[in-house]
Amino acid sequence: MVALPTLPVLAACSFLAGAACLGIGPVLYRATRGHGSEAQLLVGGAAVVAALWATAHGFHLTATAPAAQLTWARIAVALGAPTATCWAVLVVTQTRPNWSLPAGAALLLAAEPAVTAAAALGFPRFVFAGYRGVDVAGTPVLVLVPGRWLGVHGVYTAALCLFAAALLVRGAVGANGRDRSRYALLFVAGAVPTVTEALWWLPLPGVFGVNHTPIALAVSAACLFAASRRYALFGEQSMARDAVFDQMRDGVVVVDGANRIVDTNAAARAAFDVDDADVGAPADEVLPDDAAALTRRGVDEDEPLTIPGDDGDDRVLEPQREPLPGGTDGSLLSFRDVTDRRRAERRYRAYVEYADDIVVVSDADGNLDYVSPAVERALGYARPDMEGDPLLQYVHPDDRRGVAEPFAQALDNPGERVEVTFRARHADGGWRTLEGVGVNRFDDPDVAGYLVTLRDTTTNDRYEQRLRVLTRVLRHDLRNELNVVLGYADVIVDEGDEQLSEYGDNIRRAAKRLATLGERVRGVDRTLSDTDHGGRPVDVGDVAEEVGARAEARFPDADVDVEVDDCTTGFADELLATATWNLVENAVQHHDGEEPAVRLRVRRTNDAVELRVADDGPGIPADDRDAVESGHETQLKHASGIGLWLVRWIINGVDGELTFEGNDPRGSVVVVRLRAADAAPTGDAAQMDPWAVSSPVPEQSDGGRDVWPDGDGDGNDDGNGDGGDDRVDDAR
Known part of the structure; x- marks a missing residue:
């Protein structure tokens, strides 16, 4: 088996790590679409910096001249200086989604890596204490020895990495399985380079004396790739959270099994006056007592909460509690602001309860589901006694068919209106005349029946009936009696002497005026009513x-x-x-x-x-x-x-x-x-000529819209209804 040279292998791994970091950059950049240009710049910049760091480290390992080795080593330190800062900010954005990096804090975080990078390139003696030689499988390599400033940078980097690790551990405790896996991958992505960086600070001999942190960045790239593709790091879940969770009108609070706040959205933070600093605190210490009580089982979730509002008026919230998915021990609390709806309900309830008109809701069978309080004043029944009874039970037997048929015909036509007039039995045994309109509202889940509005017209009907009867009797009897008077007046005029004839003529004129008066009154009523x-x-x-x-x-x-x-x-x-x-x-x-x-x-x-x-x-x-x-x-x-x-x-x-x-x-x-009116006049000539200025004067008024063209309705121009020239007129 042929042994591979150690140093070239390490250099190749370093170059591969650089390629992996550069390759993961576009993937993370696309995944952060919808998260703003700052997030894209952070993720893309961190991937590029890590790639350059690993590449510079590879050149350091392959350089043969001592001066070149030291130069590439300083370049690698300068390029790797901001990596820990970018990593810490990345972890915060994942574990604290509501957190945003202020501009001042960003400058402070960037200041130390910027100074370290500049000093490593321009003032190496300020950063490094010198260099030492390391034998890597028989090949000497010069490595830098950290100085005081690089020690400060090391402490700063370690603090950021520990802070990020603590956030990941804390987030994983109250997270579900999917989030816990994502946090675990992020933890590994940061822990491996942190361990290799710590080993470099130890004066170890041989192959361990070389900084392997740039090579470990390949592990970080793989973890970030897996978290992005499989567990929606910066992907749909984060985008959905920004687009849905934080934009929800309902307040949402997530608590873990230990009753600590894990997350809140914007509506909950505004309602309960909490912020990101309260995440991790016990719910009992942050939320109002009624809201915090919902985290404990056995508490009534249907009872609305009342909290002070910004305008000085109390706000009403409807709470709901759901267990977290995935078997995680915790709860998701949602709070819907129903203040405006409650106010509207109270307002409309007051309209219905204090209105004189009766409001009724009946089902398809005609049973009364709801009756407004006005029924007690109109018919004398108590509301609970009527609800559930058939409406026709209170309708006069002779009117029941006329009420039932139109409602039955409108049953299959949502929104159709039905006009009804019927006699309803009063609690005292009498009958009242009701008229109104019913509307098919079966398609409205809030009504689910016929919505009927009824008005008691008994008094008006009786008055109109009396008026019609009295008017008919008055006109009939008055005309009959006046005919008698006119008959005797004609006899006096025809058969009496000159003095009696004058008296008879006066009687006749007065009788004609009285006869005209009834027609004139009817004309006034028609004219004003129809206008x-x-x-x-x-x-x-x-x-x-x-x-x-x-x-x-x-x-x-x-x-x-x-x-x-x-x-x-x-x-x-x-x-x-x-x-x-x-x-x-x-x-x-x-x-x-x-x-x-x-x-x-x-x-x-x-x-x-x-x-x-x-x-x-x-x-x-x-x-x-x-x-x-x-x-x-x-x-x-x-x-x-x-x-x-x-x-x-x-x-x-x-x-x-x-x-x-x-x-x-x-x-x-x-x-x-x-x-006064600034608009142009409206209406045509017919509308503005009720007494027929431009048309021949009719012989007799009919009591309609043409109101007494001769002034009194007798067809003459004298205005007194007698055909003569008497100055006495009832028009005044």
């Missing part, structure tokens, strides 16, 4: 000019003047023309002279458009003004007609204001104030 109030931009000046033009045509003896400023767009609707016409018409009709004068003035103030209708007549009676302005009628003070009330209702419907002023020397001024 979309609220207001939109309307040019008030255009409305005033149209009303003025119509008044001049209708009342040729009246002096109607219109004055309009610029920019008179205000919030109104199509009934503004009706209100303005009523004011002008009444001013003319109630004038006590032969030439009534009416002034329409439209102007823009800061935030309002003001329409003023002034006349020089006898003025609006004080009782009428007081009643309309206050909005309340009494037996002593009431408006004599509905004309001014109609104006008030129209103006109120668009958030306007109606007031009255005196007109010097006589007469009244009606002031309408509307909110």
Whole structure:
């Protein structure tokens, strides 16, 4: 068997170690993608430095000249100076994932290796005490003897390696099988070069007198390769941790079997005010009492935790405990912040509990899963007594089919709405009318049934019924009695003398006014009910000019003047023309002279458009003004007609204001104030022409949207409903 020369073999191993370190560099560089440029620079730089160190050591062993041997030895020491620092930082990043290296600390860590490397190359006497010869299998080799500064570097390197080893051992204690294997490989990768470096400091003879640390770097490269490929060193696990674990909204705390904190994520550190220095400390000393108690078995995990928040309000956390995987004795605690959800639940619960409407949730069979507290006020039942009962049990027998059928038809259509109206039995034995809407929410796991909202409309239904009956009776009986009055009035007019004929004519006119009043009241109700109030931009000046033009045509003896400023767009609707016409018409009709004068003035103030209708007549009676302005009628003070009330209702419907002023020397001024609008007017001519300014005047109002084009609904222009010229009118 041929014996190989020892020194060339050692040199070859050193060159192979350099190649291995250089080859592992790209593998580790690719594995650190997603970890930032700092991590890539650290790993890639460390692999390159180790490769150069091993290569320089190989040249040291192959050099034949003494001077060359010493030169390559100094180069190898300089290149190997930062290796221990890079190794320690690498271990910290693996065992303390939340830790980041501050810039100041990085400079301090790099300072000592930089000084050592520079001194080894430029000031060798500062680093080395000299050199000695070593006989390696018959071949002499010069090796450097460490000096004082290299001794300082050795102590610094040993401290870093021991610190890294302690972190690995501590991490392996509470780790699972996969992490423990990774930590073991990292430990071997650092321990082998550390041992060979320690042997070099001993003055050993022969082959052991040469520094074998660069050759041992091949073992480190192999361990790092295995840890990267098999145990996800810098790979998916670390990337997942950075991308998922630290970004989770739920706080996560990992504790080992000894109840010590192993790891925390950003949300947990913020919630419990902990940091990396607390890793390894007992959970009872770091976490709040309620959170720390979860690490002990037998503690209720469903009970929420309350902790102080940064805004001064308490935060509510829902905890959960899971054992660590792989049979490791330890726990993973997660804490979900449900403060906002709890607040929303309390808010919506308050909405439901204090609302007058009844909220019901029923299953597919019609059984009541939930009933809101409003049912106690509406039907007199206690909520627990109703829940679980069939809904139809409380429905009038005659209405049950009308309630069950639409719900059954909507059962297979999630989101479908069902409108129902039925009579429900009250606890006192009576019946209440309920109407509402049910929605199929079986697809929503939080509802899983029909969500029904019901409103008690018993009072409204009874009121509307009474109103319909009374209106029908009033109109029927009033018309019948007025027909009798009109019949006798005709007899008096036809058969009586001149004086009686005059009396009969007065009776007939009054009877016609009463007959017209019922139709007029119905017209007011229809007009205001069918109108979309609220207001939109309307040019008030255009409305005033149209009303003025119509008044001049209708009342040729009246002096109607219109004055309009610029920019008179205000919030109104199509009934503004009706209100303005009523004011002008009444001013003319109630004038006590032969030439009534009416002034329409439209102007823009800061935030309002003001329409003023002034006349020089006898003025609006004080009782009428007081009643309309206050909005309340009494037996002593009431408006004599509905004309001014109609104006008030129209103006109120668009958030306007109606007031009255005196007109010097006589007469009244009606002031309408509307909110100013900067937008262009909206609506077409038909909307802004409810009394048909540009169309022929119909002979008779039908009580619809065309509101009394002649002012009173009798088809005549006198405004009093009698076909004559009497000045008495109920419009005031």
